[in-house]
Amino acid sequence: MAVYTDVAEGELGAFLKHYPVGDLLSYKGIAEGTENSNFLLHTSTGSYILTLYEKRVEKADLPFFLGLMGHLANKGVSCPLPVTAHDGSVIGTLAGRPAVIITFLEGLSLRRPTATHCAEVGKALAALHLAGADFSMTRPNALAIEGWRKLWTAARGRADEVEPGLAAEVDADFADFERNWPKGLPEGIIHADLFPDNVFFLGEKLSGLIDFYFACNDLYAYDVATCLNAWCFEKDFSFNLTKGKALLAGYQSVRPLSDQEKAALPILARGSALRFMLTRLYDWLTVPDGGLVMKRDPTEYIRRMRFHRAIKSASEYGLAEYGVS
Amino acid sequence: MAVYTDVAEGELGAFLKHYPVGDLLSYKGIAEGTENSNFLLHTSTGSYILTLYEKRVEKADLPFFLGLMGHLANKGVSCPLPVTAHDGSVIGTLAGRPAVIITFLEGLSLRRPTATHCAEVGKALAALHLAGADFSMTRPNALAIEGWRKLWTAARGRADEVEPGLAAEVDADFADFERNWPKGLPEGIIHADLFPDNVFFLGEKLSGLIDFYFACNDLYAYDVATCLNAWCFEKDFSFNLTKGKALLAGYQSVRPLSDQEKAALPILARGSALRFMLTRLYDWLTVPDGGLVMKRDPTEYIRRMRFHRAIKSASEYGLAEYGVS
The missing domain is CATH 3.90.1200.10 (Aminoglycoside phosphotransferase (APH), C-terminal lobe)
Known part of the structure; x- marks a missing residue:
């Protein structure tokens, strides 16, 4: 429930040039996830989540997690789709950390599900x-x-x-x-x-x-x-x-x-x-x-x-x- | 740089019914402001900021701040416009705190302005x-x-x-x-x-x-x-x-x-x-x-x-x- 890593607008802009996500309009650190730093991005093509992986996540497992999300999303499961960079990679580096952009899903998590x-x-x-x-x-x-x-x-x-x-x-x-x-x-x-x-x-x-x-x-x-x-x-x-x-x-x-x-x-x-x-x-x-x-x-x-x-x-x-x- | 107050989806949904902002699609606590709790809302009509005023803000001053933003926005200054509720009020109550919805402005704050x-x-x-x-x-x-x-x-x-x-x-x-x-x-x-x-x-x-x-x-x-x-x-x-x-x-x-x-x-x-x-x-x-x-x-x-x-x-x-x- 915290943003651990701060990201400057300039370095984020440079990072995003590697991804087909359009122009950055705004980004906000969001209070989501206890393991990572997450930012909600608005770009000219829509909304995305940028995740910086902090040390509690095993970096060796990232290809599994991201590959799985891509696999499931492509099979019609409503889950975030990792965005592939122009060079074909999914995991980039930002602020010295592994960094990934995924599509943003609208929706509300419920406190009192029926x-x-x-x-x-x-x-x-x-x-x-x-x-x-x-x-x-x-x-x-x-x-x-x-x-x-x-x-x-x-x-x-x-x-x-x-x-x-x-x-x-x-x-x-x-x-x-x-x-x-x-x-x-x-x-x-x-x-x-x-x-x-x-x-x-x-x-x-x-x-x-x-x-x-x-x-x-x-x-x-x-x-x-x-x-x-x-x-x-x-x-x-x-x-x-x-x-x-x-x-x-x-x-x-x-x-x-x-x-x-x-x-x-x-x-x-x-x-x-x-x-x-x-x-x-x-x-x-x-x-x-x-x-x-x-x-x-x-x-x-x-x-x-x-x-x-x-x-x-x-x-x-x-x-x-x-x-x- | 923190969300102090947590807001449940149910109470937020009920609160938003008083405002002409459409249907809530998502909301995220954002790491912005040291004085208040802020949430970025996506609704069917666009993006908004929900602010809950914590104790460091003088509540007696809120009508001045919000009135000023409305005045300036209406005069063409690019600043957030407080959203008026159906009953004509601007300051509501959510999670026991004064709460206001303002329009969201896209844009980036710069670390290295030229x-x-x-x-x-x-x-x-x-x-x-x-x-x-x-x-x-x-x-x-x-x-x-x-x-x-x-x-x-x-x-x-x-x-x-x-x-x-x-x-x-x-x-x-x-x-x-x-x-x-x-x-x-x-x-x-x-x-x-x-x-x-x-x-x-x-x-x-x-x-x-x-x-x-x-x-x-x-x-x-x-x-x-x-x-x-x-x-x-x-x-x-x-x-x-x-x-x-x-x-x-x-x-x-x-x-x-x-x-x-x-x-x-x-x-x-x-x-x-x-x-x-x-x-x-x-x-x-x-x-x-x-x-x-x-x-x-x-x-x-x-x-x-x-x-x-x-x-x-x-x-x-x-x-x-x-x-x-």
Whole structure:
């Protein structure tokens, strides 16, 4: 939520000459993204986002992220399209940092999405999974079980400061996941962070998906489970079954889930809740207060972990025609 | 340089229904202004700036600032036009704060303005002075000598920490200004803060003047003197005579300065340099490091004060046909 790097008009003008974006009319540093510096540009051909990548983004992963956005946009997914420079490159250098121009998507991210919005998100997620199937690059999920384990090792000693009993609770989850984490489910490109912040709407119509910087190869159903966590819980941590139904029906209208995927949803949702709890917990315990990174409460995800632990069947998420086992 | 207040899409949408701006397409918090929270809005009718006034702005002064912008814009000055709500009001309430929508001006503020840009600024400043002449409201300059004295009283004790000898130097200036500050020169509405940050260009053409939150009634020539300080010094603190000439010729092509105004320029420029030195010094000594207010080096203006003290005649600023006294 900050512009880290300042860019002078002269150097930006020189940089833009390498791209087919027309003449620069204005640019404003925008309070978006915690990892990068972002600017909204107006040019004679439209609006663009200029991103300067700060050190928290792995530069080696940029070709994957940008290639994926280009691939998805060309397949009709409403996501930003990286602009290719006249010399064919996508990643340039500005203010000493890797810099990229992407098309600007109009739309609003919603604080209070409705079931109708959840259905749209489900459809868009499935469309993203299908569109990514023939993307040629791969990237392992750095925040799969092994990555969680690293965060947990760093945070475990102080976990009970945040919530008494948390250390034992999470240890038990890890033991369970190491035995029972699903194998052999359909996998491919997932967004991995499709929270309301990263989805734009114009009215009830989804107008864009953004922020592909966690995208990776992993189980499609894990991405669905993350969306259940991100979209279907109310502020009081209750699960909104209507939203769950809408999201899952939307997804399945584009890509039906197999019985194995359905059966795996509760453990995947629990793992996904643990993943977001762990990154929040880690930041909570290690990032100084008042810094540029906004610290978010890990306990919101402890509540979700507990909810999912009590789920007996994926039908409780609102899966249509899925029998209670 | 920060967004202080976050605004949810739902409350913004409800707020905008009161204004004739069309449908909201997107909004981004922008890193602009140190006093307020600013958002760049795209709507179906164009681009706008939404400003939420935080506590550093005197709310009682808002009708003056906004009325002035409306007055000037209607007289053809390229400045933001406050949008009037359907009920005739200009100042609304959003997120518990006074909130205003103004039209967005395209343009770039320049780090390295040329003499051509300085001529444009001179012309625009004079046009602003003429356009403001029949504005019906008045606002005293809170940062005239009395205001400087308050800042100095607060900062004087530690002034020599910043520059040895500064306390004695500034005391002598105050004594001089109290005897010799010009009286009876033409006065009216001045911008009072027309720095490169607050002027937009598209190529060599001036496209907009912004940030009227220091505007007040004072001597026109004082505003000219501030522009000499703001536009005509190089990074090494040398005065660029070509830029000075261009700025003054530009100004005089629209509003000629009287001989009394010309003769007063050196003391006005010295006073203006003291004014910016004092606000910077005050922040330097009182604002904690790492806060949201960017602290700027007061010594840049000590250098300007000294330059102006050595000026024998306003011709040294580049005034055409003005004899050395």
